[in-house]
Amino acid sequence: MGGIIFNNVRIFDGAQLREGVGAVRVDGNRIAEVSDAGRAIVPQPGDRVIDGQGQTLMPGLVEAHAHLSWPSSVERFVPGMALPPEDLVLTTARNARILLDHGFTSAYSAGALSKSVEVVLNNFITSGGMPGPRLVASSIEREPPTSGGELDPGQVAEHGQGPDAVRAFVKECAALGAKSVKFLLSGEDALKPGASQQLMYTQEEADAAGEQARESGVWLACHAQASEAVKMGLRAGFRVLYHCTYADREALDMLEAKRDEVFIAPAIGIIQATLDAAPPPHFDMTHMKKSAAEVLALQKELVPELRRRGLKVLPGGDYGFPFNPNGRNARDLELFVQHFGYTPAEALSAATLLGGELMGMGGELGQVKPGFLADLLLVDGDPTRDVTVLQDRQRLRAIMKDGRFHKDPALAALEGDRRD
Secondary structure, three states: OOOEEEEEEEEEOOOOEOOOOEEEEEEOOEEEEEEOOOOOOOOOOOOEEEEOOOOEEEEOEEEEEEOOOOOOEOOEOOOOOOOOHHHHHHHHHHHHHHHHHOOEEEEEEOOEOOOOHHHHHHHHHHOOOOOOOEEEOEOEOEOOOOOOOOOOHHHHHHHOOOHHHHHHHHHHHHHHOOOEEEEEOEOOOOOOOOHHHOEOOOHHHHHHHHHHHHHHOOEEEEEEOOHHHHHHHHHHOOOEEEEOOOOOHHHHHHHHHOOOOOEEEOOHHHHHHHHHOOOOOOOOOHHHHHHHHHHHHHHHHHHHHHHHOOOEEOOOOOOOEOOEOEOOOOHHHHHHHHHHOOOHHHHHHHHHHHHHHHOOOOOOOOOOOOOOEOOEEEEOOOOOOOHHHHHOHHHEEEEEEOOEEEEOHHHHHHHHHHHO
16 A cells, blocks of 8 residues: 655644645655655655645644533533533544544543543544544543532542542542543632632642552643642642643742643633633623633733743643533634744644643654654645634645544545535
8 A cells, every 4th residue: 555645735844834845755654754845755656646735734733631521512512511421422522523623633631521431432533433633531530529518439439538549549540541630739710719729639649649640650630720739739740730820939940840741731722712702601701701811811921931941831721611612722822822922833833742742752743754653734824824724624624643534635625616
């Protein structure tokens, strides 16, 4: 079986837009050859040659804060977050396909609404049973039981207090097949005023989670708004920290000291979506809007400082809520440019090259480079000048994952002809 050659393409390689037009050859599931400066790749017998017509070939996008089981998507509005089990399973599978439809060939889960739905889904995706991105699967997000009230034995086992209960939770998630386990180390002001400054765990519990994660071979992620939550996660060895909104100077210094080990996703998408929701879809968002305005102001100062200190900051905006549906994920890149001072190319690099590192595959994912996995997008336009073109799925002329087309450019051209 021959390879696939993209000729006459502009190449964004994950770090920069190469000069002139070039070509890329894919053999199997890997990139075999990359040429630029106007040099075409000579086809071999059996090769398929695609004329890119000067469009942009780039790595597939990585969603750093995926919630595939969060119900709402650009294809289906769900007014709440609870679904019957069968609906949840099918919705999660649908959202996986939707992310791939929109150019996200990889996703790092930030928690699910079911213990094992993402693990099972990932098995189907990797076996070719259904479409979806490469997935670092997670289990349910863990928060401790609230004080007061009686818990049944199952709830105690899942969300009990103390180091032993935390270890048991991490161990169980690993046994189920989750690769990342997420903890809510702090609360969230958008849900309850003042909650962002409330710690949900002790340092001893967080340390126990870190110890068990290392023993079980899984990664830890955390929702950490409060500065003390950020510090707690860093001390315990958490790998991915979401939000970090209220990080003080000590927390920033601790982050900088671990800049080669940790990843941060501020989740700007949900903040902007909250501010834009008018009228709210199904409930009063007055308090949420007030909180979002405060968070946005703080993040506009935080993220440039994180970048100045050399931290790895990635797009990923908490998509899946009714007012922030799955499928709108590429908007995060625009918001990085709009609010955080990124150039379009820098935002692209955060979502591709850094995304490959986040997935634990930095040596083979997220770049257009010989030997790397062939997760590629052919884009009608130049996203290094206008990153918003990635929000229009019709301008994704080809979507390739693991050397196979999820969206074939020939079929895309036929669809375009029919629309014309």
